[in-house]
Amino acid sequence: MNAHVANHNELRELYRELILDHARSPRHFGKLQCPTHVAEGLNPLCGDRLTVELAIGKDDRIADAAFNGSGCAISVASASIMTETIIGLLRSEATGRQQSIVALLRGELEPAEDIQLARIRALAGVREFPARIKCATLAWQALRSAIDEDGTRATTE
């Protein structure tokens, strides 16, 4: 049992480092050249304000994603992990993933076997800090808004 506890602590440490790494060096931070879908997420409780940009191709696949703005370490790490998670997915797949991860972060869903990605498990550690859950879900909520909004409406297409 001691070995189990040690492994658990090692995992927690690993997850903490993974989150800090994403917060310090966020992936896909910036703007896309030609975003098709954009949405802003605001978390007034913490002051996090992030904009999510997607480039969804004619095949309905998310070809690229980026985020910009400012926020606390958890919101930035979560946004960074979000972009890495959804690039390459079909829009419908991203919506499904978004729903299960938001439920996971809110504690409405237990980490399932299908959530094998270390970065998602790391993010789920936020459940121990209820005040920070909105920080962690912010980018995912903005993702949903971006997916649901048809950015091409603004063009003459």
Ligand code: ZN
């Ligand atoms: Zn925050």
